[in-house]
Amino acid sequence: MTKTYISRHPLEGRIPLEPGIRAVDHLEVPRRQAIVTVMAADGEDTAVAAVLATMSEPSLRCVGPGEWLVVSQSETPEGLQRSLALVLAETAYVLDQSDGRIVLRLSGPNVRRILAKGVAIDLHPSVFGLGAASNLLCGHVNVNLARTGENEFELIVMRSLAESLFDDLRLMGREFDLSADFSG
Amino acid sequence: MRYSAFSIVKNALSGNLDWKPAWRQPEPKPFYDVIIVGGGGHGLATAYYLAKEFGLKNIAVLEKGYLGSGNVGRNTTIVRSNYMLPGNEPFYEFSMKLWEGLEQDLNYNAMLSQRGVINLYHNNSQRDAYIRRGNAMWMEGVAAELLDRAALKKMLPFLNFDHARFPILGGLLQKRGGTARHDAVAWGYARAADRLGVDLIQNCEVTGIRRENGAVTGVETSKGFIGCGKMGLAAAGNTSRVGQMADLKLPIESHVLQAFVTEGLKPVIDHVITYGAGHFYISQSDKGGLVFGGEIDGYNSYAQRGNLATVEHVMEEGVSMIPGLSRVRVLRSWGGVMDMSMDGSPIISHTPIGNLYLNGGWCYGGFKATPASGWCFAHLIAKDETHPVARFLRLDRFARGYAIDERGAGPQPNLH
Amino acid sequence: MASLIHCPHCGVRPSQEFSIRGDASVVRPAPEASDEAWHEYVHIRSNPHGRHREHWQHVAGCRRGLVVERDTFTHDVFSVTDGAAVAREGGR
Amino acid sequence: MTAYRLASGGVIDRSSTLSFKFDGRAMKGHPGDTLASALLANDQLLVGRSFKYHRPRGIVTAGPSEPNALVTIGEGAATDPNTKATVAELYAGLDARSQNRWPSLKHDIGALNGLLSPFLSAGFYYKTFMWPAAFWEKVYEPLIRRAAGLGRTVLEHDPHSYEKCWAHCDLLVVGAGPTGLMAALTAGRAGLRVILADEDFRLGGSLLAETTRIDHRPAMDFAEACLAELRALPHVTIMPRTTVFGWYDDNVFGAVERVQKHVVAPQAKLPVERLWRIVAKRALLATGAEERPLVFGGNDRPGVMMAGAMRTYANRFGVAAGRSVAIFTNGSAGYGTASDLAAHEIEVAAIIDSRDAPLDAAPAGVRVIPSASVIDTRGRQRVCGLVVERAGFEETIACDAIGMSGGWNPVIHLACQRGAKAVWSPELSTFLAPDLGSGLVVAGSAAGRYSLGGCLEDGAERAARIAADLGFSTASNPLPAVGEEVDPSFTALWYSPGAKAKAFVDFQNDVHVKDLGLALREGFGHVEHAKRYTTTGMATDQGKLSAINATGLLAGMQGISPADVGTTTFRPFYTPVAFGALAGTSRDEHAAPVRKSPLYGWAEKNGAAFVDSGLWYRPAFFARHGEKTWRDSTDREVVNVRQHVGLCDVSTLGKIEIFGPDAAEFLNRLYCNPFLKLPVGKARYGLMLREDGIAYDDGTTSRLSPQHFVMTTTTALAGGVMSHLEYCAQVVWPELKVRFCSSTDQWAQMAIAGPKSRLVLQALVEDDVSDAAFPFLSAAVVTLKGGLNARLFRISFSGELAYELAVPAGLGEAVADAIMEEGRGHGICAYGLEALNVLRIEKGHVTHAEFDGRVTPDDAGFGRMVSAQKTDFIGKRLSTRYGLTAADRMQMVGLKPVETDQHIRAGAHLLREGAKASTLNDQGYVSSACYSPTLGHDIALAFLKSGRERYGERVVVWDKLSGGDTVAEICHPVFVDPGNTRLKV
């Protein structure tokens, strides 16, 4: 018996399959992407950081000292893991998290006000600028938050908590009629 | 002056001008047979029982602030004897029995209110732990009841039965548990001790402990040196600070716990209720305020105040347990500094230092222990031997592997 | 402290993101150290009024163990350092 | 227009009317009114009854310090008791009711208490209600409780919602009076990020009641101009209706915004209240000063009001507090009020001044009585006059309202919340905030500057200094010009001598001067004792009006300075805050996040009943048609696993990936059993201890490559174990090269257990899973047919031939479906936590029911696992302590009822047969129990003193809580397949 297994997104029960009307403030949920944890081996933090900085497509999310999440829209999980393992060779440990993490992209003129309902850090661009990323609490849920645009942020959350975070974000955004859809 | 129906009427008719001070304001004598450091519930009770039960005469209680300014005057007033472990249950039940006769004994109304303490459970393993605890209580002859959801719903219809994140399955009830008026306990003991000749010396901070040949001979205080035959340490949250003055090494950390009271309301909550899916407990004072508390702030602190994160956390749990609290307004929050021991259980013990006796490690549960603590500590100091119900509460239990760990959380004070 | 902590890796964060692991001045004794030393390591705390060093972990952030030096009465923070760095220097 | 609404003036919108109700009576007001101003306008001065004596009480203030005018607003589940009418914004449809009265506000039975007042003196209940002892519980306490409280709460499910926010700024300005406005403007112009918060719905503070002109225009217009400019500044946020209630560590302020408390029907998409945590680099307190009441005989009669409040009602709301007003003052402020009232053509009956030779000018034609004292008031539910005493002569003056002005108290509440004590100022006769360092600065009247010009200047100056401190440069703007004004001076008057009636200090709690005297006499003279003994300052207003007078009186009675008496401790909340606001959205099902397994959907499809386990929802059992109870389903699932095969979701177990050259060494130090030589491709059961030698957590850890392990933890302790690992690696052994990462969420993990599990699995997996190729405790990466990579472990919790298969989480459901489909022919079933529990009890496997934080490995029968070879591991050293190795420790045993139809419940205790139940005789307890469908009777795991020596003996399983006891036989704790033959086929 040979099987192909079909993947399921944890928000399938929350987001209608048909796209809805998009409000100015919007929560976009990419269906699939590759996410890999990279942990520098002992003493290799700077070397790894340097290599990662040279990579082109994928985006880099700082997690903590010597630890990153590497996110790619175009590569497959296996592909990303393989290419990272190759370039980082002995200097880092690479672990696929593509199924364990979910990405939520929040954009629109009111995103800062929406996020301030859950996130304690100062989201002013002079403090948390473009490209900044960090692990933090959004309400009671751990996320990795990144600023991906002036009015755009990405949240990466553990799969098991994706529904809770999604519900929280909807509640935080209800004042602005935040809309939500899958993408990709 | 004894309080009686007669004295009340007589005074009322004469404009309440003849009432005498509840206690004297004595200057310290140069020497006392026993000095108790700490004019909180435990210190005052100890002095009282030393004089009353053990016949000692020359006793002083030294208090750095005003009487009752410590935790006895800032706790959530819950009184119960529903413990699980044999090191604790007999002791707390001894205390409960003393509570039950306290007012007549002291001639002071401490407003003991045996309205019932209910601990809620939310899953099977919690239920099993409560069954174990309830049976341990019965072993000591203490009545306990396991309530199921239906019984609870009848008794406490306002609990969150319909929308709970952690459904309420039932509860463990100790009917004899309840509350007592915190301040009145301190004042009642103080007045009764004073009447037996105990010197209660306020605004007298102990700043040093004088020792000769490894034994205590007296204390330095903000009012000068005072000699003593024996010294009983009952400084609650400040136990380590005073202990350090005699190089006493203690398994104690001081942590801050906040408590809260709401605006006065007509009676709505008739029991003491504790949440099982978090850490929240509530009762209603006889004045109408809902008195409640929750988790400790979690860091070492000697500041009698906490922080907003904990406040929010406590409120979240309160509203999860009783949704109707949502519109009730919280009037005041405050903090107390508690002596958290490394197993969450108290210490009434000899120490390696001669003439120095220790009463501490009460964590956030020592109010209910006040009478028994005073009694057993007095017993220890007067007779130099441990009272049977306090025999497990020794200081050396940690080194020897006899921790009394009700929560099973291990040697981490912040988890108790 | 207690409202905000300045994590050396992540910046200023609310205390909700941290969990505390207790006194940082105690050092795990060598296996062959005395019973007394082991007992003290696990149970005895100096519990000072004033300057105190504690381990806090930034659990919802970088997950590093930090050594926070602060005042237990005023709650003022004097320094926050990476725990491993402190440990490596033997200052643990 | 009503009798008390002035013809003109005020910042109310007279062009529209709002209808509202008080005690069922229809009334009208205007936008801009508070409930109190509207009630006054409708001649409703009497609004409530006091706590103890049920005395009729009227409105006293025009702000948040109101002790008397507490009403219940709203209906049903949306009821708000104890709401201050003086700050409640009026809206159409508002429905307010008075409190603490029966049957009505005018006729209240409780007022009889007043007759008993000699018996109800301070502290009375401590002296009474003791005879006979039994009466307390049955008679006295119920009586006292009935009298408790003011308003009535309904404790119903709140229909409204709340939320929380964070905000950040360079400067938080608390209070938008002249001081705060100037401060915000100065800082805002300099480019600081400013938040200006004010609790009022209309900003301007005292400017709204001010008649002095600023920059040649009315003060209100000046306030509007400031606000307009502030609104235009990009970095300034203005927050009306926002009370800053607390100052916490690190300059974090708690504030609550009333978003929709002033509407009948709140919009669903907005909260009614919003909690703000404001992280401020600096903060400026511009909270103004509170007028001090005077303590004189009959001072609580409705119609006695703060003079400044009368001024506010007239100037801001266009409402007259009375038709003929007498002013009792000890300073110039009373004269200011008098002239403002006169300007509104309100008659001023007299100014009674306690000072000997006041220099202040009274409005034309108004009589001033100096060196005088008010000793009583006349009237019942509204004053109709007062009695003045001067030089031994008494005179009654007719009036229908009395304004009292006793001086000023800076509002320093927030500044004193963090331990610093207020400092007595002899010059100002008041307490001022102490020096607080740079984080919080006090300005304007809150700092004791009472002149308007002084406030404007102070706000601007202090804000400029803060801006400079933070590195901003400020342009110097000219200060607004202020018309003529008098800086109010006064001579402190704590008690107006000669009172002929009760002179109240704390109105709400009915504390009068004699109560304080009694407290002092009885030894409760310390200000904190006096507070507690008399309850002064403990009501809903927290002594905003009363505390200072209590201090002054205690000082006066002892002949000492108020400095020596001091204040009681200031604590949050500045004004009471609703639970809901502090809880935000965390309530009901939303109280804590939910974690869902990747197999949640699969379980749901298969009929799972879920149970929460930490944050997770896990399947408890899978009911099939015809099964009535959880037991029916569980029994079937257990039997099915033992006979055929079952599938169980174990995704929630913690999974930690451990990497590094020292990973093996690290694990070896972490676990009490050896791990150094675990071969690649193998799993091993590991037991972790706490440093005190007690069992902490257990699970299997597998070696996937020389430098890569994957550890499983229990669901409950997944987070704790991860932190424990990190702590050990970073702090305890920083020299070890090891890194961790949780992969719990990456994998859907399934236990496939039962004699037919291999058949089912082999059909899906490319690799050989036979016993020879993949023996017990193997661990490897395998390929599913179709090419999917998965992790496979041969481990078993059930005691049957079993595997755990982990696939990427997204594919979990599809793979589980495939296994079920493949297994159908072999009789596969889904099984849940309940069955898992039975299976493991039958095998004597422990969980946290056994490892409850007090149990050593040896207690649980793992003594031999603890390595004696290793020099060190966490918990080694303390595990040999006397108490942890004593012979009479409780050890884990099995129990089976002697009569097999008898039951055993977890939590029961154990007694020797014939022994009396007592703590001393207590032999142990049952940790886990279940019905074993395999054996056909109940079985249990228990901890029993010296248990392992006692197999075959009988004990009484004592469950007093259920009312029953059972005799059981003590046995080995493995009930099924003790030789592990089924596991290793």
Ligand SMILES: Cc1cc2nc3c(=O)[nH]c(=O)nc-3n(C[C@H](O)[C@H](O)[C@H](O)COP(=O)(O)OP(=O)(O)OC[C@H]3O[C@@H](n4cnc5c(N)ncnc54)[C@H](O)[C@@H]3O)c2cc1C
């Ligand atoms: C918020 C809170 C809620 C609580 N809730 C409960 C509850 O519901 N039920 C319960 O049973 N327990 C509760 N507790 C615990 C209980 O209050 C304490 O365990 C108990 O009061 C401690 O004993 P005490 O009364 O002697 O302490 P305290 O009243 O603190 O007495 C110690 C005294 O020693 C004095 N002192 C300290 N150092 C010196 C010195 N150097 N010189 C002179 N005097 C000194 C202090 O000023 C203080 O007055 C709670 C505690 C807190 C803080």
Ligand SMILES: NC(=O)c1ccc[n+]([C@@H]2O[C@H](COP(=O)([O-])OP(=O)(O)OC[C@H]3O[C@@H](n4cnc5c(N)ncnc54)[C@H](O)[C@@H]3O)[C@@H](O)[C@H]2O)c1
């Ligand atoms: N007439 C007199 O005798 C007399 C006496 C004293 C002061 N004053 C006058 O009063 C004015 C004082 O000005 P000011 O600006 O210092 O104070 P203010 O009273 O004008 O303003 C204080 C503001 O702070 C707000 N506030 C207070 N506590 C708050 C909190 N915790 N959260 C949010 N908001 C809060 C109030 O709502 C108010 O709007 C001056 O004009 C002064 O001349 C007059």
Ligand SMILES: Cc1cc2nc3c(=O)[nH]c(=O)nc-3n(C[C@H](O)[C@H](O)[C@H](O)COP(=O)(O)O)c2cc1C
């Ligand atoms: C059981 C109990 C009930 C209380 N009720 C009130 C109350 O009704 N009003 C009030 O202002 N404070 C009340 N308090 C709090 C005290 O005012 C005070 O804050 C507390 O005892 C701590 O003291 P401190 O704030 O002076 O440090 C209560 C305290 C306790 C322990």
Ligand SMILES: [Zn+2]
């Ligand atoms: Zn960090």
